[in-house]
Amino acid sequence: MSGGGPPRKRNFKIELFKHRVELDPKYAERTWKVLEHAIHEIYNHNASGLSFEELYRSAYNMVLHKYGEKLYDGLESTMTWRLKEISKSIEAAQGGLFLEELNTKWMDHNKALQMIRDILMYMDRTYVPQSRRTPVHELGLNLWRDHIIHSPMIHSRLLDTLLDLIHRERMGEMINRGLMRSITKMLMDLGAAVYQDDFEKPFLEVTASFYSGESQEFIECCDCGNYLKKSERRLNEEMERVSHYLDAGTEAKITSVVEKEMIANHMHRLVHMENSGLVNMLVDDKYDDLARMYNLFRRVSDGLSTIRDVMTSYLRETGKQLVTDPERLKDPVEFVQRLLNEKDKHDKIINVAFGNDKTFQNALNSSFEYFINLNNRSPEFISLYVDDKLRKGLKGATEEDVEVILDKVMMLFRYLQEKDVFEKYYKQHLAKRLLSGKTVSDDAERSMIVKLKTECGYQFTSKLEGMFTDMKTSQDTMIDFYAKKSEELGDGPTLDVHILTTGSWPTQPCPPCNLPTEILTICDKFRTYYLGTHNGRRLTWQTNMGTADIKATFGKGQKHELNVSTYQMCVLMLFNSTDGLTYKDIEQDTAIPASDLKRCLQSLACVKGKNVLRKEPMSKDISEDDTFYFNDKFTSKLVKVKIGTVVAQKESEPEKQETRQRVEEDRKPQIEAAIVRIMKSRRVLDHNSIVAEVTKQLQARFMPNPVVIKKRIESLIEREFLERDKADRKLYRYLA
């Protein structure tokens, strides 16, 4: 109680009052006897007759009269004596009662200790800090530790009992968890060191050997999935055990022991287990098992990388088989679809079982990148897949579906190293679609272009976009042409011209064939009209790319509308004036290149149900000695007959070579441009750095070959863009 200030200011000292000390020489002894008696009574559960105030006052006076030390020592020896008694009674407890007895006595001691501390509070408050002795409560715990827990008769027995109980629980027995909880709590109360040294350490050792044995047994007789299930259960059991009756700090230690024994030590064996290992799980989409494996393995170091490595090599292996299987190469659409399915499958696994782990996604991506580029036809096939989808595959699909499919294709596209090859093919396929009017959805086409543009930049798609512009302009031009010239044209055939900007389209110069006179007339009119409105332009007819609708009347007077290519139209028109023609005649009259002519004749004469021509002799292939006749007996249920050209949808070997070559050719200026850009900013650079920089700049489109880069550098030196440094031949300088 302080004067007037707040009650917390209390650190003043009380002077002793000499006059109050009525010194009876026996005083200390007498007072201590009272207290000693009280301590014994407390341990005997007999405290109700005692007066707290009296005991407190006695202790107070003893301390006040400088008998603190006597009081403290007396307390210590009295308590020690009591604890030795207690220790005897615990040692005497039989079998299962041992722990019970220990626990009961511990509770008693605790309670007594608290009462003793309360009555000796004044000593605790003044004498103990002054003379630097252990506070009463702690003293009581220390004495308990030294005389009970570390008593030779109890120490090992206690440990054995605890470990035995835990072992029995692991084997499925029910044990008294409450008692376990109290005992471990006691050890903790005695100090973390007591808990760790006298229980935790041996416990962890026993656990390690237990699980080392058990895991050995499991791995011999279980498949991977079951083993993982068992490990997971054990791990959960141990964690549960900790939460029920061990100290929370033990959890990390015990789980790491179990992880090491059950998982880390058998990791490789598990992953590679025959018929049930990781690869089998992947193949069979075992999401639960995979998720379990992921969650267990992530607990140990290198666990996830082990899974990842095995998964990667599996993906690469299967992917490699997929892209190099000659059977698969026959159907590009199917080929790409399989790639997509494979990707979807593993995406789902990573999503469902591996928690969308970024590192796994990266592993998946790099695997795909690896094997897709193993097959140099992948760019072509992916473009063919898009072609197929945009021609017919998307019919009836909603806008969202289309987007989904295109996004998936883009994902594959991203894996491609030779993006320029893809561009080349895509351009060809797009041109065919546009010119034949086969594209199903303009929106889908544009959406694809936008995607390519965001992926690769403006440059990549500018020509593709040019193609769309050409289509639009052509349409407008044709409307205008017919509006202005319709009276001149009369009843002749209708012409629909697509004006294609050279360069934007994958056209190849090809000699025009001889068009029938009817067509030639209107063509000439159009030419005059077009060149009249657009000065200084040149028109060339790409007869190899057009189509025609012609009406034909057959033997019994039935009329059909035939949808054919321009070449086929030219051939058919010849039969207006004659019934039979030899191959040579046709070739001469039309001037169609031989390979195209053969293909077009084949589709006119050899396809069942569409054979508007008859060939002699009958055979599957066209030879140069064949003769062709108009097939009077042609019948068809349909009024409109579409006669497709026998198209080699997939490129044939020579065409492939040719495209390849064109791609290589196109790369040259790009590489040169890159070199010049780099040298312009660096002025001087050594060879390897140039190669590295060029590769970096161009890898979004393709992987330039270092040999090619070297050749380009040489060519640039020849043309005096660069020179070799005079002193150091490895260095190049830029010549402005």
Add this chain to the structure above:
Amino acid sequence: MLGKGEAPGHQTPAHLHKDDGDDDAPSGVVKLISAEGFEFVVDKKAAMVSNTLRNMLTSPGGFSETREGEVRFPEISTPILEKICQYFYWSLHYSSGKETSEFQIEPEITLELMMAANYLDT
């Protein structure tokens, strides 16, 4: 600092602010008996301002004080004990912010009061 303002009245502290005595936890009252046998009935909550009394009233094992609800102080005289009881209530109010004035102590009892304070760990 001491003895400022008017001296406190002579009412029994137990009846001071009886209205807000049963706020929470330690419910009930306890009887404090001075050396001369005067009894002061105070709320347990107030008595527990003293750590000694707190221990006395909460100690397990059933000391006679806990059972009978009364504590004898053979060494504390009536005026001092009365002052102490007043202090208990003052302290309660002060710590809860209801009281801001100083606690007044008459100089003549200061010494004895402090002795008691030390004893009671207040």
